Amino acid sequence: MPDIELFQILAISLGLGLLVGLQRQHEKARIAGIRTFPLITVFGTVCAWLAQDFGGWIIAAGAVATAAIVVAANLLQRREQHVDVGQTTEAAMLLMFAIGAYLVIGKTSVAVALGGVVAVLLHLKETLHQAIAKLGETDLRAIMQFVVISLVILPVLPNETYGPYEVLNPYNIWLMVVLIVGIGLAGYFAYKIFGGRAGTLLGGVLGGLISSTATTVTYAKRSKTHDSQTASNNLIALVIFIATAVSLLRIIVEITVVAPTTLGKVAPPLISLLLLMAILIVVGFLFKKEDAGQMPEQENPAQLKTALVFGAIYAIVILATAAAKDHFGDSGLFIVAIISGLTDVDAITLSTSRLMNNQTIGLDTGWKVIMIAALSNIAFKGAMVAVLGSRALFTRVALLFGLSLVAGLLIVWLWPEGFVLDWFGK
Template identity: 65%
Template sequence: MELELFQTLGISLGLGLLVGLQRQHDQSELAGIRTFPLITLFGTVSGLLAQAFGGWILAIGLLSLAALAVAANFIRSRSPHYDAGLTTETAALLMYAVGAYLVLGNSTVAVAVGATAAVLLHLKAALHNLVAKIGAADLRAIMQFVVISLVILPILPDKAYGPYQVLNPHNIWLMVVLIVGIGLLGYFAYKVFGQRAGTLLGGILGGLISSTATAVSYARRTKGHQNTSTMLAALVIYIASTVSFFRIIAEVAVVAPKTLGTVAPPLAAVLLLMLLLGGAVYFFKGSDADKMPEQGNPAQLKTALVFGAVYAAVVLATAFAQDKLGRDGLYIVAVISGLTDVDAITLSASRLMHTGNIEMRSGWRLILVAAMANLVFKAGLVGMLGSRAVFARVALLFALVLAAGLLILWLWPESLQLQLGMALGDEH
């Protein structure tokens, strides 16, 4: 018991020193390297006393600390260089609560909160610079994502409706939040790097935002523009498509983690080939620079509604095809869905595998077929919108990937699939 108590006090002291070090380094006049450890220890001791004498001890301690902060600020307000910021005062109150929670709550949570407070205090300049870079359009993107994820999602009913009882509004919108979130991550990464993003980073960001939109943007740049390198454009389109395979595996991991051991290996085999092929092309591409075209906001409500409608249609079509046409009918749905949005069929197949409505050996094949159909669709877009040279390069790269995908669909051994699935399942 005593050892546990000293461990708690030691953690409290360490967290206080961590925050105090940062405040001292930032030249805070109110509290620094000595005061913050005392505040955190004060909270811990108050928590210990509250266990024996009641919660009123914590309330008195908090009021006392607040009174000290008010008195200190009153004295400092007479100085000509007085700073009216409340960061240090708020940090002091938080660290008092962290010290108390070490005793009365979960110590892991308390440590995480204390460490997060220290990091946030340290990142003052970086956060201020980030906010300064955010324009009206970026702020609108953030607020739109808040509406999509924190306003709309919680109020949707978590219940199945419609034919085959497969249309769950909450689950459908949850997939929308996932896809929009991935796109928003890529969008803000683009805002950080902007047009400075070169070939490799441009392809990665394009794949996170939308590999199809990236293919359209770069294909158009080669049409009638002699100063645009067709090799660079083809490579960016290819890299974005490679990242889309990463997205597919990540989406399966989030939606149906238990199926990952079965689904991931064949998809990873295609991805490995794409990485090797892309690395070889990147090595021989030369040293030309490239800039990313302007990217749109992926968190628009219209975009979310369209994806939600596509996902719901794919879920319904999959259930219908399975009921009326059997397993072969699912591949028709996969091809049609893959032509427009591979995310929809990926998420749909993942959920069906997770619920046991389709076998995992069929599920990964559906996803791979959809991904291959999406490559064909993007190659067609490049052919229509881009120059002949960029189409030839993209078509060659995609043809090699498609050939590998067909071989995997045909030759992938089910025994190896089972062994890998069991091995990864045991790890989880």
């Protein structure tokens, strides 16, 4: 290894140790601070260098020596009164030794990221404790339900295809369930943190993350109640429209996860519609004179029933997509997209993304199918506002949704074939 690389590794090791040591010194940790942590991290790096010539036992011996230092420091502290019984600093010392060693034998970027995570976790002690203290029984149940969905059910499902057209893979179907429930759960906990003081923008963003359809229904009903006296129809329409725009951003995220290699082709037309919606949101804020009020209570998105329903919808959409393509060609996919968009745009997005990723359908067809499904979903939400909301609210929502629908259809019709954005790679 060239000398310059050795010094670079040493500098990174020293820097990570100083970063964590600075945080511990600021918190007045008793056994290690701004000097000890850099020494431990560099010690791990040097042990890893020596291990390349003398064997891995050097790293093991270094880890044992570091642990001995931790034990000795704790024994000495027993003589003092009011000893902090927490083990955070001790655990951080052992981890920073390991990170110092990993800099040599692993990837530098991973080691740097781990060091940064350690520093951030140490710094967020009070914030994390406060967040945990706010968790109720419902929130804890949501976490455990997600654990069951992602870590208990998923691993035991067979990773084989079944049924007609051999497109029903239980493992892949449930993996998409985990993805969608995970996105919804992230929005749910963001709501638990900010929901009580979420204004127009944040209320729409959180609503789009959890469920833009549920947000549309809730706020449409609000426009007919006394709440509309404190939150005008302009603001309610804006919240609904923001949630719809976030649902489009959510579609792009889903494509990124399932079929990242297609982004150069698929993302630009979707982003174009998203940018137009963002402009309309900015214009809407120019007329903002008040807030839309507190967000309504959100349901736990990690319920097993919800996961099963989405899994069933996704499986039906996969099967319908395969049948439509077999009997009607690519044109049949657009019929499925329109129908699926009326119920759940996530399902058609994920199924189409997988088809594009497997090169079963072309990218030009794939993004148009997803766009049509998104536009169908927008039209469906507009119909719900017409049925559930006030006439004044529908007038405003119809204007915003109408402009988006026209723009989306023009993009589908006029978007140049073969256009690829190099930012995402070809």
